[in-house]
Amino acid sequence: MLTSDDLVFFDVVSSSSSLADAARKLNVTPPAITQRLKALERRVGVRLMDRTTRGLALTDEGELLVAEGAAIIEAIEGLAESLGRRTTRVRxxxxxxxxxxxxxxxxxxxxxxxxxxxxxxxxxxxxxxxxxxxxxxxxxxxxxxxxxxxxxxxxxxxAPNGRVACASPAYLEGHPPIESPEDLRHHRCLALRENDEDVTLWRFSHPKHGATTVRIKPAMSTNDGTILRAWGIAGLGIIVRSEWDVAGDLAAGRLARILPGWACPAADxxxxxxxxxxxxxxxxxxxxxxxxxxxxxxxxxxxxx
The missing domain is CATH 3.40.190.10 (Periplasmic binding protein-like II)
Incomplete structure (x- = not known):
């Protein structure tokens, strides 16, 4: 017999990249995950999951359990939520x-x-x-x-959140002035590669001059925003970062905004x-x-x- 705890357990395991990942999410050891998964498969009488070189793969029966189990979990949580609305408690x-x-x-x-x-x-x-x-x-x-x-x-x-093109004062003192986005082609630009966006195409807009784009050739790139910000502070080049991330550095003078008349696309x-x-x-x-x-x-x- 399956319980709601079994369904929640398998939902977590099926959405994890590995048994170790599932163990971390459930705050137990990987062997405990393996034992519970085997016990669950014995009770239902079918294999629910296979291990492959790429990670975990659901069998057809496993896919069915995830789909049907999600509906049952939703119904249980919906009932609990309906009952919970009768009180002021959050559960x-x-x-x-x-x-x-x-x-x-x-x-x-x-x-x-x-x-x-x-x-x-x-x-x-x-x-x-x-x-x-x-x-x-x-x-x-x-x-x-x-x-x-x-x-x-x-x-x-x-919350609203703008994006800011900036660099360290030391970098700006040692390089030609930046008066328009086109000038960025002649500067060291640092790129953040965190998704499938075209990170080498920087976009700007101006109330009088309209919108423009600049194709940069990154001198350095990373997939970590904290590293990119540190590189900018260290004077390695120009960065475009969220306002929330660099506001303190701008206020403290570790970074200086460039092209103040031009705006980068917002990222709320x-x-x-x-x-x-x-x-x-x-x-x-x-x-x-x-x-x-x-x-x-x-x-x-x-x-x-």
């Missing part, structure tokens, strides 16, 4: 995903406060910059900076909601807390808000 599982940098600085403190206020709720916070993780159906809420293609999720904006802070759980009380409360934490914007000076 149940809340699964949140966010990018590394913003997640550490702004989402993790809210998750901690949420758990403190609502001890009957459990919170899982996964930090990743990989689009496949952030678009997975495993999460109730995905916090993201800028647009993220996910047609099956509802999107709500949490958004929340993508799982269609099944987007209206749950726990998700609603968490989003309210996120908005409160971002109001007023912590990365803007009082005269900029």
């Amino acid at each position: 149940g599982r809340l699964r949140v995903a966010a990018p590394y940098g913003f997640g550490r600085d702004h989402v993790a403190p809210v998750a901690a406060e949420f758990a403190r206020r609502h001890p009957e709720a459990t919170v899982t916070l996964e930090l990743s910059d990989h689009p496949n993780v952030l678009t997975s159906d495993s999460w109730d809420i995905v916090i993201h900076i800028g647009a993220l293609n996910s047609a099956e999720r509802l999107v709500t904006t949490l 802070v958004v929340a993508l909601l799982n269609a099944r759980h987007g209206r749950s009380r726990r998700a609603t409360v968490f989003l309210e807390m996120m908005r409160d934490a971002l109001t007023p914007l912590p990365w803007r000076q009082p005269d900029q808000r």
Whole structure:
């Protein structure tokens, strides 16, 4: 006989890249995951999952269990949510995903406060910059900076966030002045490669001159925003970073904005909601807390808000 705990367990395992990954999510050892999976397969009488050189692969029976199990879990959680609305308590599982940098600085403190206020709720916070993780159906809420293609999720904006082209004062003192985006072709530009975007095509707009693009040849590139910011501060070249990430460096003089009359495309802070759980009380409360934490914007000076 299957239990709801079995369905939740297999849902976590099926959405993990490996048994070790599943063990980390469930806070148990990998051997414990293996033993429980084998016990589950013995009880249902079929093999549910195969190990391949690429990771874990569901059998046809495993795919069926995931699909049917998700519907059962949804029904159970929906019933619990309906009953929970009769009280003011926030209960149940809340699964949140966010990018590394913003997640550490702004989402993790809210998750901690949420758990403190609502001890009957459990919170899982996964930090990743990989689009496949952030678009997975495993999460109730995905916090993201800028647009993220996910047609099956509802999107709500949490806070405005601009993007800034900047460099260290030391770099700017030692190189020719930058008066227009075209001048960037003759400078060291540093690129962030974190998804499938064309990171070598930088876009700018001006109230009088309209929109323009510049094809850069990155002198250096990385998939880590913290590293890119450090390179910029070290004087290795020009970077384009989110306002939330470099506001402190601009205020302290570690970085200086270039092309002040030109604007980079904005990358607002958004929340993508799982269609099944987007209206749950726990998700609603968490989003309210996120908005409160971002109001007023912590990365803007009082005269900029």
